[in-house]
Amino acid sequence: MNSYDLIVIGSGPAGRRAAVQAAKLGKSVLVIEKGRRVGGVSVHTGTIPSKTLRETALNLTGWRERGFYGRSYRVKQNISAADLQRRMLITLDHEVDVLEHQFARNRVSEMHGTATFIDANTLEVTRNDGEVLRVRGTSVLLAVGTRPYRPAHIPFDGEAIIDSDEILEIKEVPRSLAVIGAGVIGIEYATIFSTLDTQVTVIESRETMLEFIDKEIVEDFTYQLRDRNMKLIFGQAIENVSRDESGKCRIVLKNGRIVVTEMVLFAAGRVGATDTLSLSAAGLEADNRGRIKVDPETFQSDVANIYAAGDVVGFPSLASTSMEQGRIAARHAVGAPANEPPQYFPYGIYAVPEISTCGLTEEEVIQRGIPYECGVAHFRETSRGHIMGLESGLLKMVFSLKTRRLLGVHIVGEGATELVHIGQAVLNLKGTVEYFVENTFNYPTLAEAYKIAGLDAWNRMGELQKVQKA
Template structure:
């Protein structure tokens, strides 16, 4: 057997690629990971998930954002914040992430090679690296090349004044005025992060609102919060051109002939699969118009049974968390190892300021499906912990089925949303009911106590013709005391 033959070749070392590679290695398979970047980690580590969340945390710490509820909007932990302040923490974090990943590969015997992979046959690839071209073969493949920012021709990208969501991480200055084109998850995150830096931000979105997949009440609360901070939101507006007219001088023209001026423009209206260099035709595959691959959603097999694809390259939900599970499940299926099916419900986290996280059905979905339900809401400012933290906005919303009292969905906007959501995730996937939240004790004072407050709010609205288990227990206890007394 050739030394260049492997059981599995993984193209891309992002969340899906790394998890798939390590899972296969744990099944005692010989694995090679091909990474086109100089360091492993993929988009997630170098330009996506980790750096954007690190930037967010750095901004919140340096600006003292979390303390402004007590000390006023003018409060800043560091008076003069420059781009170098933002980069310092980012570099430390990325170095750590790469070091951890390299150690995981080494510990599990996963081999890596730097270069651009291209299929030469159904079971063969060539890798163009700094040392030339090398040929490799494998029994199975996992394509996990991820995506890159969509860059249309009418946007005059120059890498300094008009940038995409990758380039903004290399900024050498903090803009005074920022125009964000596209209210995507990425656009919303960066718009709110720069707003926390007291940058004047304008968001342009051709649709009538932002984030159409989340509960509308949560989206409305987030929009209200942004406008309270001075962020300008122009919905129903389409950009026809964006040009650089001089240093820190950008001109954005809208379809209705209105113009905007700013010293920086961030274009974040979509991403496309990084598949153009793979020569997919050589292995019998074809990507769609946005460079994505179609797969069986249970096994992540492509049209070629020995080739799998996972992560952002297969489309929604395009989350690091779900990509990791996709990669692992694909590797297990490839080598006939037992594995669970992808869960029906998973948490969606948006690392904006404030955070948004959601799982399960929204009100809109429940109505579309004709499911009778009731809602309960807890506002963070009304909890003791929220008051201690100086939180002035944000809430938790829970949906329960009227007939079964089962939890249908949890939707949170506010501080710690992406952490809090996991309590709801556990109860939802275990088919728990409203009674769990009403009957159990939560640490006090915590934001998690909002689960109990929201559940009681829903309980108070629900018909009492069929008493809850809590009510039945209380009635039985009362009867026992009456008999014994």
């Protein structure tokens, strides 16, 4: 039986970062990946393909140019599913090649197969070629990720009623699409297909969407979606989903409303891929969604030598945070010193338009009883926004009135996931409103919105101080 300092199950963002980190510390590392190729959900069905699909749709539809040339402007008139998938496959091959090289360069061992626990240190691996063998690890890191939640009452058929993995393999771009679930994944795919001129309906049982995002940003985002004729149905649960003889899908809501559509995407949640691990043999158990409970600072589970990181531990379930969780978990697992997870990290939603946020929302600031002021800038106020033909886009910053420090930055619009890092840096370095007022930003850029929003807040804060003194 081969023994390793660290065995990592899964090669997604958390797994690969953990494996490389432990290897760089001189430890022997084995990565067990059940898929045929490394990369996990992030590379093959999640982050990379969905973002590549988004970029391809924006390019082929000429979406970014419609502000100048009108809604009928398109780079390619008849966009097929094959057009969307071609670029995605090239990107995935590149990602896998980079990862394979990274493992080889750092002498990380790989094994392809399904792992199950024999005890807390021993794993039985059924390799993809049928061979069964056992390996032993001083420490084990679970980075198995998640898979789409598929409830029994939804008649998935892989063609017209599908989950978020299957949507990447569709044969044709549907003329109409109903998305059940207005979480991050559902909203991303709903808005991507809307750019392809698919008639999209979003159905959500809750009264709103993206509840962790600043309310003003969600309101602006919602307005933009409805403005382009997307149907948003909130506060309505699903009674029944079926497919008739003509191939059309029928969704019956609890209130009796019926939605008829060519395709249904069920995207209401994901579950941890832990059911095949025999967790009980290692003294572990998962919750009802297959997630592992861990210490939020070390990512250690209830069993001392077993750690977990990435989507399998729950919120925030981001590729970026999963990488950092994997790195920190690996350092703790091999006995190396590790920093605490960052307090503030950016959250990116790759919808159309993008949403990105870092720090406290206005609602959270109110709940904490912090006196505050906000500064807001619209992208159309910037010269770059006008050059790009942007009619929408909003940047909002929340500042403490007492310390003048930045508490949160929230953006909806073109390039939001790139722009947020300026606010993230100021936030983590405890910067104040004066940073945005006194510093120079490249002109013309969308980043100039920080200057506009900073001045907006600074002026409001100054007026408030005058009133207080009077």
